[in-house]
Amino acid sequence: MTRAAPAHGSQPVHAAPNRARIKRSARMVEAEVKPPIDLRLAAPAAAVWMGSALTLWLRPALGFGTVSALSLLALVLGLLIRSRSSHTSFLMRSAVLPGCAAVFLCLLASSGAAALRVHAAEKDPVNLAAALGDWGRLELTITSDPQRMESSFGAAEPGNSRFLIRAWSVGVDTGDGVRSTSSSITVFGVGSTWGDLIPGEKVVAYGTFAPDAYSAFPGATLTAKSDPQVTGAAPWYQRAAVRVRDDFVHASARLAPESAGLLPGIILGDVSGISVALSADAKVAGLAHLLAVSGSHFSILCGAAMVFFRRAGPRPAAVLGFVLLVMLVVIVRPGPSVLRAAVMGAVTMLALLVGRTRTALPALFAAVIGLLFYDPALSVSPGFALSVLATGGLVLVAPAWSESLQRRGWPAGWADLLVVPIVAHLFTMPIVAAISGSISLASVPANILVAPVVAPLLILGAAAAAVVVFVPWAAEILIAGAGPLVGWIASVAHMAADWPLATVPWSSSVWGVMGLAALAAAAAFTLRARRIRALAAALTAGVAVVLIPSAALSIGWPPEAWAVVGCEVGQGDGFVLSTGEPGSAVVIDTGPDPDLMDACLERLGITAITLLVLTHLHADHVDGLEGAIRGRTVGALAVGPGREPKSAWQTVTRLAAVRGIPMMELAMGQRFSAGDVLLDVLGPDRGRIGSFLSPNDQSVVFRADVGGIRILFTGDIEDEAQRALLADGVDVRAEVLKLPHHGSATLLPALIAAVDAQVVMIGVGIGNDFSHPTKFALDTVRAAGARVVLRTDTDGDIAVCLGAGGISTATRGPSLRVGVG
Incomplete structure (x- = not known):
């Protein structure tokens, strides 16, 4: 069969360029279509959390039994769905059983890990001595800076300062010889020598043991009846951290008194200089997360470092960011809350740098699983729940809301400035209400007001901490530049706390918290509509016009003096x-x-x-x-x-x-x-x-x-x-x-x-x-x-x-x- 020749004057048809254009168009369309949210690790993370919490809330044996029953129920449910889903796609049927099996394993593994930790704690010699109220000799390693208890309420006699110190027990002797031990313990000591201890030092103390009623695991306290005897020096990096913290506090003393106490708290986590009034006002204003090191601190500082070193390549930048993260943890002190904040900050930083929820969300779930296996007590910690919810909101919702505002003409930075505090507030509001029995109405505006100064303040403060030992004059210049910024945060805290209706009471019962969570979810969904946003703004303005003046009226109470x-x-x-x-x-x-x-x-x-x-x-x-x-x-x-x-x-x-x-x-x-x-x-x-x-x-x-x-x-x-x-x-x-x-x-x-x-x-x-x-x-x-x-x-x-x-x-x-x- 012969092929017909093309007509005179016509050109041959070239299909390859058209195919290339089609492929490019397909790639563009594919790039515009957002990938689905990756929730594959959500169920395992929830299972690990539930298994740990149930085991700690109930007695270990009862908790493990309850979790085992739930695990079997999940597996049986998966088998039933697989066998009876004849009208379900093959892909769905093939995914159900592995998912239920993963939940089954995570529930059992987390419950078993928590039960083993509780059992080990119950049998630890220190906790046995505490149950009997024994007197003894304790060998321990200091794990926290001494906390002067008089900062809140203390003894009036000079020289009788009382300190609380977190430590890790190594050996205990209650009269029957030294026994090896490995348990966390809270020590109460009186006298200035207790205030001079630093993390990492090995110490011997004598005193009375008692159960720790506030520990998730069986724990103990030691009321010391002697001065500490230091038997081993702290590691070099802990001594270096002490030098940095002391020099930084000394350099900050040139600022106004309130700023001088607040700056070390924001940069180094040293809250000893923060006044009671400022701490209380910051809590009412929803700014308490800024007064101590939180996940946002790690996100901003490590993110800035990675952006600064990005020219060296993504991998060197990531390595340098990780090194900075470790250095910050050492200087701030690697306590449970700091480690939690570091992990959550790293996840948030990943979301901001990568810009993909699909990558950041699995990282968050993986971090939750890892942290709960490392420390099951986090499963019953309100602080951990707040960190996870805030981070989840920032990686799941904040990018989409920010992009929506940018499509309407908002600059990227201003969109993030508005979205981040609103999302964090909505996601954490139920837990805050459960803890405090109130809702902060001042939180969002207060966080928006301070947001522009937070990043510059953290960068200036961190830079000052980095050079304060070697170039003190440079650190003093940087701290002087940070002074107005930290003063602004304190001023906003006081101002927002004084607003009428800054907080409103809310039921902390289960139903109250669930209702608030439902309202927050409904608000997040309905406010997407422009007309509803306009109506909400009008209602808010009307309520403010009516209520704020009436709340501000004074009725002559309380009386003067x-x-x-x-x-x-x-x-x-x-x-x-x-x-x-x-x-x-x-x-x-x-x-x-x-x-x-x-x-x-x-x-x-x-x-x-x-x-x-x-x-x-x-x-x-x-x-x-x-x-x-x-x-x-x-x-x-x-x-x-x-x-x-x-x-x-x-x-x-x-x-x-x-x-x-x-x-x-x-x-x-x-x-x-x-x-x-x-x-x-x-x-x-x-x-x-x-x-x-x-x-x-x-x-x-x-x-x-x-x-x-x-x-x-x-x-x-x-x-x-x-x-x-x-x-x-x-x-x-x-x-x-x-x-x-x-x-x-x-x-x-x-x-x-x-x-x-x-x-x-x-x-x-x-x-x-x-x-x-x-x-x-x-x-x-x-x-x-x-x-x-x-x-x-x-x-x-x-x-x-x-x-x-x-x-x-x-x-x-x-x-x-x-x-x-």
Whole structure:
């Protein structure tokens, strides 16, 4: 067969160029189509998290059994789906069984790993000694910088500084020879020698062991009764890190006082110089993540280093970025939170540099799996959940939202500036509400305001830390340049915390958290529509116009120069002492109702509680604890010797553990100070506790001195404990008396006469079932010469103030109905 010749004048057809153009067009279309999100490691990561958490929450054997049942259920489900999915594609059927098998293995492996860790911790000689309350000799390696506990609330006597040190036990001797041990331990030491220790040093100490009630694993504490004996020097790199940190703090001292304390915290994680007021305001404003080293710090610094060294090639840049990451971890201190932040920062940096969610998301899931196998305790850590959620939002949602804004004409940098804080806030809001019981409305605008200065500040600060040892003058120049930036962050924190409605209360129950998560997801989805965004903006503006002026109106409360306030919390006690620092107070008891206690502290503008004292564990004194700590920083939670009712003790310790609040037991003879407040613990005498028939008599009794006003707090002590105070010859004289047991009839006139108070304060609920305060109590205090009797049932919030003319009183007026509280 012959081929026809082309017509005259026509050109031959060339197919190759057309095929090349088609291939190029296909590649362009393929490049515009985004690959699907890679969630292959999501289920294994969730399984590892669930397996670890269930094993730690339940007893190891019960937890492992529960996880095993869930694992078998997952495998059986996969088999059923595979066998009955006749109408499902072959690809789907072939993927179901391996996926369920992966979940099965991850659940079993993570639960088994956590159970083995718990079992090993239970059998560790240090933890066995703690369970028995033994005295012994401990060989340990320091793993953290000493934390001066007086920074929140401490002993007043000079030279009695108390330190908390994290360490790793190596050997223990409780009288039967040295036994090898390998367990983390918390050491409490008194004296300046404990404050001089550095991570990596090997130390011998003597003291009393006790169980650590706040550790996810069985753990121990050592109350040291001797100075530490250093038996081994720290590694060279730890000594070098100490030199860098000390020189940096010294160079930062040239800045304004608040900036001088804040800059080392942001750059090096040294938060010892950050004031209580700034810490509290930063928390309200949603800026607490900037006050200490977080994942964003590692992302920015390592990312900047990789961009700077990119000309050397991607691999050398990545290696140099990793080296910088390791150096930062060493200088900041490789504690669990820092290691977690480093890993999450590396994942975020990967997402920003690669620009592909498909690459970064599997890296995040892999990091979660690796970290949970390394430390199963992270599965029950709120901080870890916050890090994972924030990082997940930044790698999953933030790039898409930023690109959407850029398509509408936003510059890339400004789009990221707006999107990052909004995404991080939405993703972490449910966990924050679960922890604090509140939502920060100031968080997004505050983070947007500080975002432009964060990266320059971190780069200047890191550069100063890098040269401070070798070229101090250059470091001082860099720190001077960072001064205005760190000052701006502090100013925004204070300003945002003072905004009306900066925080709003939210239920921290399971249903409240789930509801908030649903609202956040709905907001993220619906705000994609332009009309809904415009409607939301109009509604927000309307609410602000109506609510902000009304919230800003003052009703004359609190009064000027108040020293102590009794809160209207119903039938119970809730009292507040002014420390003299704005927003800071000491709280004594929390009443029976969380919302009423929270409202009282809100009216006083309290955002930081330096010390919270629970005189005893009855519901009318402790059930409001959750409201008192809601959205506030708490330096320490102090209790007396009583541990009954057991359910109340478990609730108190759980809330303290969740919020990371250190607990301490008050003992007769101790003296403490917090700002303008000086506390002397007067009782109970441990030698008499066994003879007390009523749990009320185990109440902590102490006298507070606030600006020269002596205030005696008596809890609910009854006649036995009152007689004991008088028999011991305790000086109970005071200008103000908190009447024992809400004014019950179990009152000794001799005690009231010994106190000789001018003002008596009574925490009591209107229309209560106990007829408090009794006529006998009121007649007794008036007969003893009390000039004023203040009652929260008839007067509402009550206050004693110190003015130029001496003591004065004020009342807010009752607001509760009969039966409340």
